[in-house]
Amino acid sequence: xxxxxxxxxxxxxxxxxxxxxxxxxxxxxxxxxxxxxxxxxxxxxxxxxxxxxxxxxxxxxxxxxxxxxxxxxxxxxxxxxxxxxxxxxxxxxxxxxxxxxxxxxxxxxxxxxxxxxxxxxxxxxxxxxxxxxxxxxxxxxxxxxxxxxxxxxxxxxxxxxxxxxxxxxxxxxxxxxxxxxxxxxxxxxxxxxxxxxxxxxxxxxxxxxxxxxxxxxxxxxxxxxxxxxxxxxxxxxxxxxxxxxxxxxxxxxxxxxxxxxxxxxxxxxxxxxxxxxxxxxxxxxxxxxxxxxxxxxxxxxxxxxxxxxxxxxxxxxxxxxxxxxxxxxxxxxxxxxxxxxxxxxxxxxxxxxxxxxxxxxxxxxxxx
Amino acid sequence: xxxxxxxxxxxxxxxxxxxxxxxxxxxxxxxxxxxxxxxxxxxxxxxxxxxxxxxxxxxxxxxxxxxxxxxxxxxxxxxxxxxxxxxxxxxxxxxxxxxxxxxxxxxxxxxxxxxxxxxxxxxxxxxxxxxxxxxxxxxxxxxxxxxxxxxxxxxxxxxxxxxxxxxxxxxxxxxxxxxxxxxxxxxxxxxxxxxxxxxxxxxxxxxxxxxxxxxxxxxxxxxxxxxxxxxxxxxxxxxxxxxxxxxxxxxxxxxxxxxxxxxxxxxxxxxxxxxxxxxxxxxxxxxxxxxxxxxxxxxxxxxxxxxxxxxxxxxxxxxxxxxxxxxxxxx
Numbered sequence: 001x002x003x004x005x006x007x008x009x010x011x012x013x014x015x016x017x018x019x020x021x022x023x024x025x026x027x028x029x030x031x032x033x034x035x036x037x038x039x040x041x042x043x044x045x046x047x048x049x050x051x052x053x054x055x056x057x058x059x060x061x062x063x064x065x066x067x068x069x070x071x072x073x074x075x076x077x078x079x080x081x082x083x084x085x086x087x088x089x090x091x092x093x094x095x096x097x098x099x100x101x102x103x104x105x106x107x108x109x110x111x112x113x114x115x116x117x118x119x120x121x122x123x124x125x126x127x128x129x130x131x132x133x134x135x136x137x138x139x140x141x142x143x144x145x146x147x148x149x150x151x152x153x154x155x156x157x158x159x160x161x162x163x164x165x166x167x168x169x170x171x172x173x174x175x176x177x178x179x180x181x182x183x184x185x186x187x188x189x190x191x192x193x194x195x196x197x198x199x200x201x202x203x204x205x206x207x208x209x210x211x212x213x214x215x216x217x218x219x220x221x222x223x224x225x226x227x228x229x230x231x232x233x234x235x236x237x238x239x240x241x242x243x244x245x246x247x248x249x250x251x252x253x254x255x256x257x258x259x260x261x262x263x264x265x266x267x268x269x270x271x272x273x274x275x276x277x278x279x280x281x282x283x284x285x286x287x288x289x290x291x292x293x294x295x296x297x298x299x300x301x302x303x304x305x306x307x308x309x310x311x312x313x314x315x316x317x318x319x320x321x322x323x324x325x326x327x328x329x330x331x332x333x334x335x336x337x338x339x340x341x342x343x344x345x346x347x348x349x350x351x352x353x354x355x356x357x358x359x360x361x362x363x364x365x366x367x368x
Numbered sequence: 369x370x371x372x373x374x375x376x377x378x379x380x381x382x383x384x385x386x387x388x389x390x391x392x393x394x395x396x397x398x399x400x401x402x403x404x405x406x407x408x409x410x411x412x413x414x415x416x417x418x419x420x421x422x423x424x425x426x427x428x429x430x431x432x433x434x435x436x437x438x439x440x441x442x443x444x445x446x447x448x449x450x451x452x453x454x455x456x457x458x459x460x461x462x463x464x465x466x467x468x469x470x471x472x473x474x475x476x477x478x479x480x481x482x483x484x485x486x487x488x489x490x491x492x493x494x495x496x497x498x499x500x501x502x503x504x505x506x507x508x509x510x511x512x513x514x515x516x517x518x519x520x521x522x523x524x525x526x527x528x529x530x531x532x533x534x535x536x537x538x539x540x541x542x543x544x545x546x547x548x549x550x551x552x553x554x555x556x557x558x559x560x561x562x563x564x565x566x567x568x569x570x571x572x573x574x575x576x577x578x579x580x581x582x583x584x585x586x587x588x589x590x591x592x593x594x595x596x597x598x599x600x601x602x603x604x605x606x607x608x609x610x611x612x613x614x615x616x617x618x619x620x621x622x623x624x625x626x627x628x629x630x631x632x633x634x635x636x637x638x639x640x641x642x643x644x645x646x647x648x649x650x651x652x653x654x655x656x657x658x659x660x661x662x663x664x665x666x667x668x669x670x671x672x673x674x675x676x677x678x679x680x681x682x683x684x685x686x687x688x689x690x691x692x693x694x695x696x697x698x699x
Contacts, residue, residue, distance in 0.1 A: 057550040159643070174644060200625070204410040205577065209623035210643055231551065234625035238632045257629050275555050276627040277584040279609065280635065280697050286584060288556035292520040350630075 017087055018045035019192055019225055020069070020111070025082030027061075027068050027249075036296045038064040038077075040249040043323075046193065049223035051215075053240035053257075055233055055272065059293045061249040062229045066195045069227075070113045071095065071103055086110060088192050109139055111193040112186035116201055121182055122170035128181055129166045132188055139189055147188075154184035158214055176207030183214065194218075197229045212238050233276050237261060242329075245269040248294050248304035251323065255330035262349050265332035265340050267309045273349060303335070311336040370437055371398035372571050373422060373455075373539060378431035380417050389648040391417045393597035394431065396676075399571060401538075404589030406574045406582035406605070410620075412648065413594040419541045419575045423457040424448075435539070453483060456532035460544035462524035466516040472500070472527055473512045479534040499530040502567075504560050522553040529561070533568070540564075543575045558585050579624050583609050590683070593617050596648065596656040599676055603683020611694055613685045616657045618695050634698045638662065655687070665689050 027039035039061045046052055054062040067073045069084060084095040088110060098106055107113070115121040123131060129151065136147045148166075155162040158180035170178060179199065186194060199215065200208040212235075218224040219239065228235055236243045236257065243260040245253040245268060253266035264270045271289040278284070291308040294300055300307050306316040315335055323331040326341075334340065380392040392414040399405050407415045420426040422433060424440060433440045435451050443451060459465040466475060476496035479485070486492045493512075500508035503526040516524055525545065532540060542561065546554045562585070564570045572589075576582050582591055583605060591609070592602040593616065601614035612618045615638075622638045642660040646652055652659050658669040669689065676684040677691065685691045 057552055176643070204645070205579070205620055206410065206623045206640065206645075207643070208625060212625060213637075232625070233551070233627035234632070237627050237629045238625045261627075261629050271552060273627070275552050277580040278626045278628050278631055279580045279583055279621055279624045280626060280631050281628055283587055284584075286555045288554065288559075289552035290556075292522060292553065293550065 019048050019087050020046040021085040023083040027064050027077055027079050029076050034297045038249050038296060042251055046225060049225055050241045051219050051226040051239055053228040053236035053243045054246055055236050055243060056246035057293050059296060060246040062246045063197055066197050066229045070107050070111055109189040110191055112191040114182050114186045114196045114199060116198040124170055127167050127169055132185055135188060154187050158184045175203050179203060179211055193225045195227045200235060215239055233272060248299060253332040259327060259330045265326040265337035266334045267311050267340055268305050270340055311339050369400050372401045372436060374398040374434040376432045378421060379429050380421060381429045390597055395599055397592060401571055402569060404572045404586045406586040406591045408576055408579055408582050408591055409594035410577060414597040415575045415594050416543055419543050422573060423455050423541045424452050453535040454537055455539045456537040457541040458528050458532055458545045460547050462521060462528050465528055466524060468516050471513050471515055475531055476534055483535050485534060499533050503530045522549045525549055525557060537570060539571045541573045579621060600686045607682045613691055614687045615661045615663050615690055622697050636697050636699045663689050
């Protein structure tokens with residue numbers, strides 16, 4: 001297949017250094033009600049070839065963080081203090097200090113963002129080919145034949161029929177096809193990093209699966225460095241090597257996918273996992289998290305999760321905890337993470353699986 | 369027990385001439401009082417259209433809706449009004465289903481007074497406060513004078529449920545009622561709905577695209593799977609989820625992303641022959657799933673629409689080829 005011919009950047013050129021590092025990044029929006037503190041100090045390394053999922057509810061800051069990396073935030077947003085360092089081929093740049101023309105170059109050819117496949121991610125009056133051509137030209141690539149060859153390869157990679165798609169307008173494509181076209185376009189300039197914002201939201205289930213399969217291929221066969229932003233824990237479970245839970249503008253827990261799903265140490269992560277059902281898992285007792293996500297203008301004192309937290313004590317109301325190590329490569333920002341650990345020893349998170357034939361035999365016994 | 373609701377050969381067509389589509393095609397099912405039934409399927413499968421016909425918001429092109437044994441088309445106007453009160457619908461989007469210029473008090477007392485559920489004044493307020501407590505919006509006094517924009521999405525959806533309860537419904541159609549609510553609070557709304565089922569003997573038709581949610585909400589109930597306007601399979605939830613028989617149900621269940629890395633790793637991958645759902649404007653002949661079905665039998669599946677037939681394990685399956693076959697969803 002065409003994909004084997006593609007020349008992918010896998011980030012190995014960085015001598016083991018992270019292609020992207022965030023250091024104490026802050027983002028706030030000025031509004032009439034006051035300052036919305038959307039991101040409050042995020043420090044994070046994105047390793048070469050890894051896929052990192054940012055999870056959290058609406059207002060947790062996950063999309064703002066994605067947009068901050070490619071600097072596509074609205075003008076009312078202020079990104080400071082904080083440093084975003086990008087590395088490729090031994091070079092290092094401070095993303096937040098790039099000039100507008102350098103920024104245009106950075107976006108798409110170094111770090112591409114794939115938005116939710118709404119129609120408004122496209123120019124509605126341009127055919128797919130024209131969208132690709134525009135993008136390539138804006139980045140100084142004028143060899144039409146080469147651009148077309150590359151686009152055809154990429155469309156084949158995302159399992160679309162190039163003949164059918166290349167001369168279509170966005171509205172002529174289904175949601176799943178649009179998402180795949182967006183993915184192909186994002187790879188056009190051979191970026192090192194892909195940021196995918198809700199890549200499967202609003203798609204039908206079977207279409208979601210085809211997108212997940214494609215992204216898995218990018219991850220497992222091409223070792224692409226990716227950030228997934230999703231409110232859907234399932235996307236993290238299906239695709240992420242590491243997961244960062246965000247709450248009220250901070251990363252409150254970060255660890256390997258299995259640690260986050262089976263050994264979470266932050267009560268918010270635990271709450272999210274206990275709130276989500278599975279299809280093939282055993283029948284699970286689910287719980288919601290009381291209260292609602294915080295008001296980002298008037299944040300609670302101390303730990304921002306304390307008003308909704310079953311483990312909260314007076315200390316949580318006064319002091320906001322920082323991320324601390326709770327296991328190898330696993331950090332959580334909670335004063336009471338040891339109690340969360342003890343709670344999980346009493347009530348483990350492994351749901352087990354509904355074994356098809358077993359369950360039916362049990363049912364037959366009940367009936368007879 | 370006699371079903372509280374039954375639909376027979378329910379069909380809905382939209383458009384004229386070449387643009388005519390059959391959104392719901394000859395759908396039949398019955399729901400008994402107290403039962404919870406989930407209608408699941410992808411967008412365009414006709415689940416919401418079915419729900420709207422059941423709630424009397426949309427007239428069927430042909431076929432019948434029977435509520436408490438009576439065809440709703442043959443009801444006199446007083447009886448039709450009673451039916452419309454008895455069957456309430458909760459919509460997906462609590463941001464647009466509540467009037468933004470009205471306070472919660474107005475939203476709740478208007479139907480109470482309009483339908484003579486209470487006497488004006490103090491009693492209407494008392495009932496509104498009671499209903500807010502029923503939907504766990506407490507303290508109710510803090511909520512009653514708020515406008516929808518002052519409430520969170522979850523709180524708004526609770527107000528929508530309270531409004532549905534003002535007219536003492538016997539049957540509630542919940543159309544993607546928690547899809548827009550944050551994951552951390554979905555469960556509490558489902559738990560609240562489940563309590564209404566127990567305390568107020570409300571029967572639910574729960575419409576969703578989310579199979580995991582359907583499994584959780586209707587664990588003791590039934591699931592009906594629709595594809596391109598037709599029912600392809602139904603049955604008790606525990607049978608349907610663990611032992612799906614229709615290839616489309618199997619494809620759907622195996623495709624659902626799982627919020628659990630181990631399950632995600634062990635999910636069977638079912639390869640379909642075609643990725644795209646056919647357009648309702650150009651439906652394939654016979655079983656409409658045949659162009660995508662891995663078990664396609666030429667000369668059989670592409671000839672006549674397969675009938676929904678009962679299986680001994682419970683429910684009905686519209687697939688003569690695979691009706692008897694078990695497939696494990698995990699490998």
